Amino acid sequence: MIRLEKRPTPSRLWTALTPLVAVLATVIAGGLMFAALGKDPVEAIRTIFYDPLFNEQFASYSRPQLLVKAGPLILIAIGLSLGFKAGIWNIGAEGQYIMGAICGGGVGLALYPSESPLIFPLMVLAGALGGWAWAMIPAILKTKFNTNEILVSLLLVYVAEQLLASVSLGLLRSPDGGGFPGSRNFQHWDAAANVELFPGTGMHWGVVAAFIAVIGAYVLLARHMLGYQIRLTGAAPRAARFSGVNPTRLIVTCLGLSGALAGLAGMFEVSGPAGQLSIDFGSNYGFTAIIVAFLGRLHPVGILLAGLLMALTYIGGELAQFMLGLPAAAIQAFQGMLLFFLLAVDVLTNFRIRLIKSEVA
Amino acid sequence: MMQTLKAVLAAAVVAVGVAAPAIAEDPVKVGFIYVGPANDGGWSQHHHEAAMKMKEHFGDAVEVVEQESVPEGADAERVMTQMALSGVDLIFTTSFGYMDPTINVAKKFPNVKFEHATGFKTAPNVSVYSARFYEGRAVTGYIAGAMTKTNKIGYIASFPIPEVIRGINSTHIHAKKANPDVTLNVIWLYTWFDPGKEADATQAMLDQGVDVILAHTDSTAPLATLEKQGGYGFGQAADMIEFAPEPRLSSIIDEWAPYYIERVQAVMDGTWESVNTWYGITEGMVGIGEFSEVIPEDVRAEAAKMRDDIASGAYHPFTGPLNKQDGTPWLAEGEVADDGTLAGMTFYVEGIEGDVPN
DSSP states (O other): OEEEEEOSSOOHHHHHHHHHHHHHHHHHHHHHHHHHTTSOHHHHHHHHHTHHHHOTTTHHHHHHHHHHHHHHHHHHHHHHHHHHHTTOOOOOHHHHHHHHHHHHHHHHHHTTTOOOTTHHHHHHHHHHHHHHHHHHHHHHHHHHHOOOHHHHHHHHHHHHHHHHHHHHHTTTOOTTSTTOSSOOOGGGOGGGOOOOSSTTSOOOHHHHHHHHHHHHHHHHHHHOHHHHHHHHHHHOHHHHHHTTOOHHHHHHHHHHHHHHHHHHHHHHHHHTTSOSOOTTOOOSHHHHHHHHHHHTTTOHHHHHHHHHHHHHHHHHHHHHHHHHOOOHHHHHHHHHHHHHHHHHHTHHHHEEEEEOOOOOO | OHHHHHHHHHHHHHHHHHHGGGGTTSOEEEEEEOSSOTTSSSHHHHHHHHHHHHHHHHGGGEEEEEEOSOOTTHHHHHHHHHHHHTTOSEEEEOSGGGHHHHHHHHHHOTTSEEEEETOOOOBTTEEEEEEOHHHHHHHHHHHHHHHOSSSEEEEEEOOOSHHHHHHHHHHHHHHHHHOTTOEEEEEEOSOSOOHHHHHHHHHHHHHTTOOEEEEOSSSSHHHHHHHHHOOEEEEEESOOGGGTTTTEEEEEEEOOHHHHHHHHHHHHHTOOOOOEEEEOTTTTSEEEOOOOTTSOHHHHHHHHHHHHHHHHTSOOSSBSSEEBTTSOEEEOTTOBOOHHHHHTOOSOBTTOOSOOOO
16 A cells, blocks of 8 residues: 655655646646547647747747746746745735736826826836735734735735726726726827837836846845745744744735735736736736746746746647637646646655555454 | 838738639638637627537638637737737637727738727728617617516616617616606626626515516526516527526527628628628617517517617617706707717616716
8 A cells, every 4th residue: 555654854856846747747637638628639738838839830929928928927926935935825916916007007097198207117116016005904914913814815806806897997997998998008108008128029027027026036035034034934933933033024024025016017917918907907817826836836936937837838728729629618727737736746745655565454 | 111011011901802712712710709608608609609600601611710718908919819820811809808909919910800899999900890789678678668567677787888878778768668657777797797696686676676677797697586586587698588488578689690601701702891880680680589478469569660660770769859867958859869979878868867887
């Protein structure tokens, strides 16, 4: 029979290997699912993973799109990973992302149609503040009244969605929109547009911010006192308290940082790829980023790679849908498998598998 | 320089248009993009079914590619671009929120033709199409007014956009024609498709004494609730005949298939050009479902006459005298609303209680 034996310390080898094993298992299980749906599994997998990168017809467009799609995921996931490492669970990044877009976009629209070069930086600031403020609600409730930040942050997502619908229909609705919901389009307003910095690369300010966040988080965790406190709190909360870590300050800092980064992501998205605030602006980046954070092992470089991989499954998944006629649900299931297998093989990190002879009862 | 470039592009468009029939063996590739799942039971499913009817009509001459559950915004833009890159000739983008993405992508692919549902922005290679659902609302509103015993009818509204406000106004005007004492209750749900919310709204209105309910949302939940709790309703987007004869009195049916066939044919013939289509009962884009036998004979006859008069052009649902909600005159005696005003309608007509949310 098989027995699981807890390792004294998590295996470093398996920590690095599990994402690869999970991807492999997802490819196999996903292939089986595609085959069950009557599609050629090899072709489906190739369309998802290979075509967006190397197919002549699509690659020149899809490759830059990887950055566009991965940018917000990475930016949000980096913020989340800091809290997750310390055992602070911000599940409401989607709400902070929406609030960042509303605040950043709203500040911009308040100044329409000014062409001042200060508008975009001001929007960036407002976006970060919006996300930060939204994350401060669960942070303060947790530190003052010991509420559960998972529930509070999650429920605030739905509040943010209602606010988004309200401003899309009222306060920020475009006066030129013929009564239809949705704000003005930022892409048509140079001073507020988050443009592609180098044509044809997909690189916009949000992607730049994501890269900076990766480097910043790496330095923070490796070199900075706060990074040390985060790691220590995650590994041994009691020891952390004895060594002088102030849990209240850590909660406020981690939730605030992740909120601000999610808010930034929302602001860059609304002024760039999405273009306008509308009722359906939130496209689950905040939730998907949770998967990205774990897939990347809460490590900045891992998150960078995981964000790109996740973006690849989205873009390749879209290709597979209309090229091969796969249903959208199959692609979502495929992405779900990735997280499922990651968590499943995680067992190997913390446990050793032992084969032992069954004993007579 | 710009002019030359435009001329070259225009020439290229024409050249492709002319060249298309010459390579008739190649099937025309048509893409569809849906905002919800293709089996949502409502809006997206109806577009999907129309796409399938179009495919059936042309057989091997057409290849259909579809993408469901595409969020409005940046993702939609990418999906359209990838479809265009894959060699699709004509793309139907079937949700209002795809408007700006459609225009953006169309700019990059002057040889690909786009058809955007329910929007108002066109380009040389972008058409828009929508249906005059308010014509159907006139007929169902009239029936609702005649059938209520409590003099209270309810309206489950989705988003306060002109299309929905037109429907509410049309319903109110014609319910009053059948029954001057009627009042109209509106509940806003801010969703197109949420069976739970739609059922709750139905129940809430029944509790307030409403006994006939119209919906501008996509699921069958209102009718399912009425079937259990009593009261009357109507099919929306689809016939929903499974709820006849009670509680379903009639229905407004979206008929996209003929339009899809017409437009694909135009691409095949090389005659496609950008149009702004707003078809109603006359052209068959709005269908009125069979009248239930529980409706009294004279009401049925009157409703049928209204439907036929709208179809023949003898009657327009927005004919004066009509005032706006605040009492200011809108249409004089015998005056008919122009399409521009209807397309941007953000006000209630006189007699409706409550405000358009803002």
